[in-house]
Amino acid sequence: MSLRTRLILLSSVWVLLLVIVFNVTIYFYILQKTTMAETRLLWNKAQVVLRNPETLNPANWGKPELLEEFNEPDILVRIIDTEGVVRASVSTNDRLSAYPTYYRSYNNSLMVNEFGIRMLFVQVPIREQGFQLGMLELGKSLNVVSEWLALIGTGLYMTTGAVLGVALVSGYFYTRVLIRPIGELLDTMNEIRRKRYFVTLSPRHTSQKDELGQLGQTFNDMIETLREQDARQKQFVADASHELRTPLTVIESYASLLRRWGSERPEVREEALEAIHSESVRLKGLIHSLLRLAELERGEEDFQARYISLLPLLQETIDRLALAFEREILLDAPEGSDPACLGNLEQLKQLFIIVLDNALKYSKTTVTVRCEEQGNEVLIVVEDQGVGIDEEELPHLFERFYRVDKTRQRYSGGSGLGLSIAKQIIERHGGQIRIESTPGEGTRVEIMLPQADF
Numbered sequence: 001m002s003l004r005t006r007l008i009l010l011s012s013v014w015v016l017l018l019v020i021v022f023n024v025t026i027y028f029y030i031l032q033k034t035t036m037a038e039t040r041l042l043w044n045k046a047q048v049v050l051r052n053p054e055t056l057n058p059a060n061w062g063k064p065e066l067l068e069e070f071n072e073p074d075i076l077v078r079i080i081d082t083e084g085v086v087r088a089s090v091s092t093n094d095r096l097s098a099y100p101t102y103y104r105s106y107n108n109s110l111m112v113n114e115f116g117i118r119m120l121f122v123q124v125p126i127r128e129q130g131f132q133l134g135m136l137e138l139g140k141s142l143n144v145v146s147e148w149l150a151l152i153g154t155g156l157y158m159t160t161g162a163v164l165g166v167a168l169v170s171g172y173f174y175t176r177v178l179i180r181p182i183g184e185l186l187d188t189m190n191e192i193r194r195k196r197y198f199v200t201l202s203p204r205h206t207s208q209k210d211e212l213g214q215l216g217q218t219f220n221d222m223i224e225t226l227r228e229q230d231a232r233q234k235q236f237v238a239d240a241s242h243e244l245r246t247p248l249t250v251i252e253s254y255a256s257l258l259r260r261w262g263s264e265r266p267e268v269r270e271e272a273l274e275a276i277h278s279e280s281v282r283l284k285g286l287i288h289s290l291l292r293l294a295e296l297e298r299g300e301e302d303f304q305a306r307y308i309s310l311l312p313l314l315q316e317t318i319d320r321l322a323l324a325f326e327r328e329i330l331l332d333a334p335e336g337s338d339p340a341c342l343g344n345l346e347q348l349k350q351l352f353i354i355v356l357d358n359a360l361k362y363s364k365t366t367v368t369v370r371c372e373e374q375g376n377e378v379l380i381v382v383e384d385q386g387v388g389i390d391e392e393e394l395p396h397l398f399e400r401f402y403r404v405d406k407t408r409q410r411y412s413g414g415s416g417l418g419l420s421i422a423k424q425i426i427e428r429h430g431g432q433i434r435i436e437s438t439p440g441e442g443t444r445v446e447i448m449l450p451q452a453d454f
Contacts, residue, residue, distance in 0.1 A: 007178070008171040017168040023156040030152060034121065034145050039109050042122040042138045045070070049077065049136060056128055061087035075140035079126070087134065095119065096139040105132055118142040161383040181212045185219055198227045244287075247279040254279075290417065305342045307452055310371055310378060313345070317352040318369060325360045332370040338444070339371055339378040340452045343429045351425045352380075355445050356417040359384040365440065373451060377431075389437035397435055400424045 049070055053281045054060045061079050067090040076096035084103040091097045096119060099112065104123050112119045121139045123393035125132050181201075188199050200220040207213060254272040311333055318329045333339075341348075359367045363386025370381040391398070400420045426433050430450050437443040 007175045010166065011171045011175075012164060012167040013358055017162050019160050019163045023160060027149070027153060031149060034142075034149075035111060038120050038140060038142060038145065039122065040142060041111075042120065045075075046136055046138050048125045049138075050124065050126065055136070056080070056126060056133070058133055060089070061134070063088070074141040076121075076137070078137050080137060081134045082132065091139075093139075093141050096141055099139065101134055101137070105135075118146050133137075167181060178212070185216065188219075192223075193232060197228070198223050200224070233410060244283070247283040250284075251276050251281045254402060293378075306345070307340060308343055308345055308348060309338060309340045310348075310380070310395065310449075311337075311339065312379070313348060314352060314369060314371055317349060317356060321356050321360060327360055328366045329356065329360075330366060330368045332368060334372055336405075338416055339373050341378055341429065341449045342370055342452045343449070347425045347428070349449075351422050354422045355382050355447070358418060359386070359443065359445070362386040376451050376453075378449045378451050380449070382445045382447075385442040385444060388439040388441050388443055389435075390439055391437075394435055398433075405438065 004081045049055055049067070059079070060066055066088050067077045067079075071092065072088045072296075074093050076089070076091040076093060076099075078091070078097075078101075079087045080101050082101055082103065085100055086101060089097065089335075095114070095117060099119065099121070102123075105125055107125070108123045110121045112121065119141055121137060124135045124138075126136055135227050148239060165319070191199055200223050201216045205295070239319060256273045258269060258272040258276075286318065306399055313333075315331055319330055320327045321327075344428060356369070359382050363384035365385045368381075368383045370379075370383075372379055398419050400417055423433055424449060426449070432448045434446045434448075435443065436446070
């Protein structure tokens with residue numbers, strides 16, 4: 001069953017239930033008010049009968065003319081003694097007269113429905129000087145009321161049918177308007193699946209200020225995100241293929257050279273082996289960076305956050321790189337401070353290595369690292385007085401395989417993935433990174449990490 005059919009049926013059933021409840025309420029309300037009005041009329045008539053002194057004297061109950069003045073069409077008036085025997089009666093309706101007597105010592109009203117005929121009875125005790133002598137019973141056949149209620153019932157049935165028909169027809173049209181954007185959304189999704197390219201919904205379905213408009217806008221936003229991710233993935237594959245092709249081409253070339261001349265010319269053999277080894281190391285590093293970046297983006301690595309004191313970690317990283325590069329790296333931190341964060345030790349260590357490695361590669365002077373607390377965050381600043389970066393290059397620094405100077409970075413062993421990995425690590429720790437640079441003056445990298453709350 002389609003969604004449109006279900007909506008039509010559900011809305012029609014709901015409307016039908018409301019109409020039925022409403023009609024039943026109206027029917028029984030009219031019945032109750034009519035019955036109360038007729039009962040009140042009988043009570044008043046009973047009071048009129050009891051005002052006659054002869055009615056209160058049991059010796060007069062056998063007189064045929066005692067109740068004649070109260071005789072009316074479809075009315076029963078009778079007096080019942082304490083033994084339950086009818087002593088006086090007048091009626092023009094055989095059904096009312098045939099109704100059995102029930103002696104009561106209290107006021108009572110009763111509605112009886114036999115064979116589709118409604119009959120209303122009122123019983124009033126006859127008392128004299130505190131003693132009950134008998135009971136006055138008045139009955140009335142509600143033929144007119146029954147016919148009127150039947151007419152009302154027929155009208156309500158017809159109203160219910162008409163409302164159901166209108167609900168089905170209106171449901172057909174309003175669900176058509178309601179389902180149209182969903183149908184177009186489904187057609188668009190099928191078109192994307194069939195043609196393998198991204199299509200967005202038309203503005204007439206996304207400009208509406210309702211839930212369907214929001215659904216369409218969300219779908220378009222999702223498509224745009226998928227389109228960007230698809231473009232980034234294609235670019236990533238193209239860049240990775242290009243980066244992998246270069247060292248493999250070098251290795252293949254030197255392997256061919258080695259096979260042709262390696263046995264005859266030792267200097268060619270040494271050059272080829274050195275180039276093959278160098279490119280193999282570079283290829284291994286590139287593959288490692290690619291795998292590392294993929295793990296971070298997919299979140300596959302087990303991220304076990306723990307309390308990490310940043311100054312010892314920075315000092316350890318600085319000592320290692322200062323020894324490897326034979327350069328001076330200064331660590332500046334306020335005396336007595338102990339900034340810390342919750343994070344992954346190995347990832348933070350890799351982050352600091354990436355940032356410091358870049359600063360050391362593209363500067364010749366001392367690199368300065370400053371670490372300080374700022375409110376609920378820890379600020380880590382790495383500054384160098386190197387070649388710097390042009391302003392138009394700064395927004396692209398965190399893109400994968402992006403190089404400011406491709407020749408220089410290739411010579412220094414860079415793959416263009418370091419800052420992409422660094423950004424992924426910082427985002428996983430809930431931090432931010434910002435780079436400021438002036439060509440010829442140096443570069444400043446600011447890292448903000450949430451401070452551990454202990």
